[in-house]
Amino acid sequence: MEHQNDSNLHQSHEKDDHHEDHHHDEGFWRKYFFSVDHKTIGIQYGITSLLFLFLGFVLMMLMRWQLAFPDNPIPIIGAAMSSEVYNQFGAMHGTIMIFLGVVPLGVGAFGNYIVPIQVGAPDMAFPRLNMASYWVYFVGGLIMLISFFIPLGPAQSGWTSYPPLSNIAAGHGQDFWLIGMVFLITSSLLGSANIIVTIIQLRAPGLSFMRLPFFVWAQLVTSFLLLLAFPPLEAAGILQLMDRLAGTSFFMPTGLVVSGQPVDVAGGGSPILWQHLFWFLAHPEVYVLILPAMGIVGEIIANNTRKPLWGYNSLVYAAIFLGFMSFIVWAHHMYLTGMGTAISAFFQTTTMIISIPSVVILTAFMISLWGGSIRFNTPMLFALAFLPMFGIGGLTGLPLGLNTSDIPLHDTYYVIGHFHYVVAPGTIFALFAGIYYWFPKITGRRMDEGLGKIHFFGSFVAMNVVFMPMFIQGLAGVSRRLADGGLTYAHAQDVLVWNQVTSFGAWGLAIFQLPFIFNFFSSIWWGEEAKDNVWQATTLEWTAAPSPPLPHMNFAEIPEVFRGPYEYSLPGMDEDFTPQNQALELEA
């Protein structure tokens, strides 16, 4: 098989000598490190982002010790965590989880690996740009990591880096953060343009837009969000770097006084400006986090209920509408700045409107379950858990979208609980579902179902133990930025005990990731061998490509598509699934 591929490649390579001349006779570095094959790059993204997710989780577990037992020495390490280190870990936990963990896993890894195969393309449209995108991301991550070891430590002004606090932060941690962000933004620009062109230009013959799997649609909308929402943050990052390094006053107001001393700047800047630029990215970013997850859940639900997704068209239109609307809701993160009632009214209206497409998507998934003969395998369990968990995250967001109820809730643990329900048991569960679902495609072997179920049920309980108490604390008014978890505040005393519950939940969550880690590595080598279409799915990555797909070309020949993405249980068919590339015969 390998030999055949090589000779095929050789022929094609003669036609096109500079573009793909590294395909045959690849050296070790070319094959595993500087590969232009979208599958290798997808795996690189996957491994790197999983490591960053683990690092962000470790930071959080250390912070949870400080919150549960304030100022007690941490076991093993032997010293208590200072407030500065707590702030640094808090800022870096958010940054690492979002920009280096979840987005690269959802878009970089799954988008890179799955999208080209699902649209029937031999590779991404720009393979070398794709490699550059990964390595720029890698350098950005490296810069963030290095900032832990410089004098005075990494950024400490929250993942939102609000000025003037971030402008006057001591040391160079904030500079590292900003430069790292510029790299990450560049990487996502390269990656998202690549995904868009791949989806629009490289679709296989017959694969019309309304025949694209929902996952591809989700990636398309996500890529447009990344492409258009990230640059304003890059602009903001450049401005803040100018403020910090060149002494300008973009975000420094006139007459700013720090620890009793007037700050020596020209003034005339606006701290609110940063918030506008930042949230102009960071609200679409929320949908960048959730849309790939919804795409994965859609694939897995259709596959495991053995029936078409209910309301495919409304799902697609909802995703597009969600993308458009996400650009005009950003200031609902800024009610506390006192923007005035007119602007607040506008943004709370758009925020209520944007909840509609999310509900459409969730409802379509729920109805898809109706009357299906559901297979409860591990990916399906994670996908099913996504629905109520994302539901809780979404519904608790409604009070935050309304100006009046947001003001007392905004700086409390309620907000932390809300967005973690969306991202942790929401998105990350969907990403786990995706890993279990596509693992056989990537490695040719299945992950162990028993260990997978232990992983799922343990994580499901632990996640809720971690995040549910945050709503209780938040409603009691505990601020979300305290290094001692509210120890010194009278109104927090009744709910302090939940700090320990949450912390034990988090450490429990860590224990239940061990089966996953073991399962992941052992299945690569000793897992049960999987057939090409192990889940009896209909989409091209399962029906037209072997597991794993051929290096540098995916398919023996480009498939032709004749039907929609989820033709399960068609009447009159021998099988309960009909591949997208199966020619029409019975319908005539």
Added chain:
Amino acid sequence: MQIPYTVESRPDTGVYNGKMGIWLFLASEVMLFGGLFSTYILLRTGAVSWLEGSVPVEQGGAGLNVPLATFNTFILIASSVTIVMAWASLAIGRAREKEIAHLELEPKDIQERITVSALSNPQKIRAESLKKFQFYMGLTILFSLLFLVAKAYEYNYKFSHGIYPKTHNFYAIYFTLTGLHGLHIIGGVLVNGYFLLPWKTLLTRFWVIIYYLIIPVVLIALCAFLIYSGSGVIFAISPIILYIFLLVSGLVKTFVSAIPGCQMWETEPDRFINRIECAGLYWHFVDLVWIFLFPVLYLLPGS
């Protein structure tokens, strides 16, 4: 297996991959500069007073050099014209070449009736259009460099008069926007310079000198500077480590063979035309940004 639509356009979308890619990139750039122009609007509307670009510093203005900026505006527009000419000389040459190739299939008597004797050699047409292309592309690069020289003169004039970004928010905006625009110009010069010359031949011929002499010397100078300026030794020697890594991993060699420059005109002429078209689109965008920057910074009255 080749990636489809790298050269020809996809029928239902009407573009080739690179063109869609460059338009998406430009959309992203619009958002980047949009964010910065929004910053300008917000800071200006919130400011108590704002400097007027054309009024000298002694009279309370910003003291920007309007005649020089006008010169720069014209020169950028001229460079946009020349890059179109560069593209057109390739595209027209290619069309003629195809016409002749088509003619050769016709019967002899028809060939004789159409007098194309002067143009009947496809190789000659190809070489000639490349020369024309190099002329116009060289002109484009020359204009861009002139723009940068004028810009450097302006910057230097301000620094020598004690004007820095931190002096006033007007200058903060001025230096940030024109600086970022200048970086885009430099990027364009690098890309256009890449298309100008036969880099594969040049690098293969001089590769020993470049990779074993010039690059190491530059890197060592960089390290010396970094150590001298007080950065950590680890940071300072990291470029050398990176270079050794690239050399050992064989990437440098791959790099040489992977950058044809204008030699792509010989091997894949249609694709080369596409690349020049994309470079041209980018260059027009950089030009357009300046068309906005010029009135906003130099001509608008203060308050």
